[in-house]
Amino acid sequence: MSEKFDTQQWPVEIRHKQADRVIEIDFDDGKRFRLPAELLRVESPSAEVQGHGPGQKQLVAGRRHVGILRLEPVGNYAVRIHFDDLHDTGIYSWRYLYELGENQEQIWQDYLDALETHGLSRDPPKPA
Numbered sequence: 001m002s003e004k005f006d007t008q009q010w011p012v013e014i015r016h017k018q019a020d021r022v023i024e025i026d027f028d029d030g031k032r033f034r035l036p037a038e039l040l041r042v043e044s045p046s047a048e049v050q051g052h053g054p055g056q057k058q059l060v061a062g063r064r065h066v067g068i069l070r071l072e073p074v075g076n077y078a079v080r081i082h083f084d085d086l087h088d089t090g091i092y093s094w095r096y097l098y099e100l101g102e103n104q105e106q107i108w109q110d111y112l113d114a115l116e117t118h119g120l121s122r123d124p125p126k127p128a
Contacts, residue, residue: 008095009028009029009031009094009098010028010094011026011027011028011094011097012026012027014026014071014079018067018068021038021066021067021068022035023040025097025101027094027098031098031102033098033100033101035097037066037067037083038063039107039111041060041063041066041085041087042060042063042111043107043111044081044089044090045090045091045093046089046091047089048087048089049090059115059118061120061122062121063122063124064123064124066083067083068081069082069084077093078091079091079092079097
């Protein structure tokens with residue numbers, strides 16, 4: 001198993017709160033994270049978002065209202081999230097979800113700053 005799937009903290013419970021568009025994860029070290037669908041979608045570990053190497057990450061805009069359709073276990077080390085915009089290629093390791101939770105404020109601010117820099121919005125484009 002590659003290092004990106006290694007983990008020191010294991011989830012003890014994962015709750016999908018569909019109406020709130022979040023997942024809540026409790027880890028065995030007592031930490032609890034509430035991760036919004038929008039954050040999970042724009043930070044997807046998929047190659048579509050992260051690229052295939054350093055510096056290739058894509059900025060994903062227009063996902064303010066994205067929801068989660070379902071969670072699918074991947075072995076005992078990760079979960080695949082199926083979003084209602086039909087994105088479902090990211091495999092979220094426990095380590096990655098923990099890191100997102102630990103660094104959520106900074107990751108979110110960096111995302112908002114990048115949107116502003118590129119003149120993009122969290123809202124989907126309006127129909128012509």
